[in-house]
Amino acid sequence: MSDLDPHRPHTPPAAPPGPDPSGAVDSGTPSTAGAPEPGRADPVRPDPAGSADGTARRAAPPPGTGSSGRFAAAPSGTGSGPSAVRAAGAAPREGGGPASGGAAGPGGEPRAGGLPAAGAVDRTDSSSASRNGRPRDGGERAGGERAGGERAGRKRDAARSGGTVSAAADDAAPGTPGSGAGGGSGTQPGPTGFAGALGRPRTYLWTVLCVLLLALPFYLDRFWLQAGLFAMAAAIAAIGLNLLTGATGQLSMGHAFFLAVGAYSYCVLAAGPSIENGHRLTGLGLPGWLAAVLAVGVAGLAGGLFSPIAGRLRGAYLGIATLALIFIGQHVLFNARDLTGGFNGRTVPPLSLFGITFDDTQTVIAGVPFESAEKLWYAALLALLLCALFARGVLRGRPGRAMNAIRDHRIAAGVMGVPVARYRASVFVLSSMYAGLAGVLLALVFQRTVPEYFGMTLSLEFLAMIVIGGLGSVRGAVIGAVFVSLLPQLLTRYSESLPLVSAPGTGGGLAPGEASRYLYGAAVVVVVLFLPGGLSRLRLRSSVRRGSK
């Protein structure tokens, strides 16, 4: 460990170059870490789960303060969570660690320095890495480490648990080669990690996906753009629900209620007073962007009002209590006619942001007429990205650990100093704000809100989404949302060419809506029984031993 210190001051300058890592690994590593490592790794192997937990928890006190620091294996800052653990673990091995201390934030550094802690954390990592195979340089090592991170993430009985860590490990993947390259850029694919990331298929995948998503409005017709917008709105709501149900273990069947709150609040706030169907509708006529922000706030407020129940109940009790929200919501939507327009709903005023109005006035860009769907596409994409990043930050940081601990063992979490009721209530508020934003977006896409849409079916769809995609991870929520919300659209569009499915309204055979409900209902059952972790873990199943979930 002592040869770590000399490295510390002078490695950072050497961090950036790409070719450097191979040298560092070949020459530097064996002397510092190559020898001690197997020794360190081996005692752990018989019981990797237990000791990993133990060490991870023991490792925390140095950086953390007080009892709650112990529980959160990662230190303060969001985003530096599990990757900091890994970076700290990797540090002594590579000799390039100090740089990672810089990037991994305040948490990584002290631990890498402190002998017991660094050793302990390192053990977690190297044990899994060594199980993956000895050759540990270049891409293989990085790959092994990633799998190792995910595997460690599987041990969810521990304070650090499944969804979070593995999601984090995935997300951190672009940074992994960086740390392998002696740069140790930890989470952010900064300038250092970027150079290393160029040679990896994953980076290309993401780039292609981004370009594709940005380019789609130029090619798709309105039907598919709307389908995509529904999927994006659903993804935002599903991320919120996954924070609540997946990460904190609080079953909610009332998610549709908060979508309704968001959608209708936006209408009331943004629309001017008007008369529809011979009925006077209240409206405050605020600017669109302000109305959208306030609508999200109102949804959060509604979630907060429910907190006396959300903070105290759990499991089925909460599930059925939130079922009440659906019925209350439906009742209010149908009856508060001057706010909601009653049965007929009310028209949604278009959003205006930075001088752009998201309505159907055509703006021709590159020969493509941009109407509301095209313009909204980018707004929704941006909203989804921000929501996903924020949720990832929450999940990977201290709150995420607390939430997982509450899900896995409420009493243990309480003993460790997590204010359980407060966390439950605040996650509920956060998730209802996500739902509120999704509601605003949905209202904008529909251009008309109707009460029937926000019924129990919608709530069940969101639950199906997060279960199918994978409980507790942002990626799972997005995958599930895309699956569940695009399925009916796909079936509708291609109903002629599919067996068993008939076009809507023709009778005979299955209607596309029914067919898709069969499919995702069955998907929920199959996923839970045979594919723990959902679709987002599908790819990993070959390389990762079946987890305990």
Place this chain on the structure above:
Amino acid sequence: MTTFVELLLGGLSMGAVYALIALGFVVIFKATEVVNFAHASLLLAGGYLTAVLHDDLGFWGALAVGIAGAAVVGAAVEFLVMRRYRGSDHSVLAIVTIGVDILLVTELTRRIGTRVLSPGDPWGDKVATFGPISLAHTRIAALLAAALLITAFLLAFRYTSWGVAMRAAAENPQTAALMGVRLGRVSLSAWAVAGALAAVAALFLTVFPTPGLERATSLAAMKAFPAAILGGLDSTTGALAGGLIVGVVESLATGYQGDLSFLGRGIGDLAPYLVMVAVLLIRPAGLFGTKETARV
């Protein structure tokens, strides 16, 4: 006053029906610790069979088939789905039942379509009058049938070896298994019993004064959820009390709707949920539910 008594009796009769549903819900929870969100669809299955077959088999034959059919559907769900789950987290199983519910409800509502199916009951729309009070025959039949079934169930739960096995499994599954109680059979029978009770309830949810079995019947069946929760999920007494409370509250709120017009139309459907939320605020484990204790 007459109105009040009529509403109260009607409410008690509906409450007894809700209690039947809630009882099945609680039995499944006690035997397997699974919250069965597919319960409304079991009910719909039983009701559908009764309504479709009564022309061919006569009412009682159709009812028997409906009860047996719902029991078989319940047992099949347990056998094909619940038993295949290898994990230990029961809240995940609750989500599985939601998946099952989506499947069953989609299938049944597709079959029912926009039709309103009559259960073909012998009571029709006859009304009995006792002095100033008039009560539909169907309500009296519901009250009697529910009282009979609940008594029979509670006696069986207390005195038969099946009931003892069920209670032992609820108390401590490991010990019960060591004593020779076959847990698989216990949970299978719990699901079957719950299905059968739900099928009987389905009959009384679809007779006069309701128009008959339709898509929305599963929504009516959902009022058994607040009934089970406000009584306490793990208490059969709670299921009874919860069912009666829900029934009476709903009946009164519907009956005095005119006086409650400031709350909007259709407050009767909402009332059970509001009562449930109010009870949960004061007693998070329900009225008769055991407070959860845990050994650390």
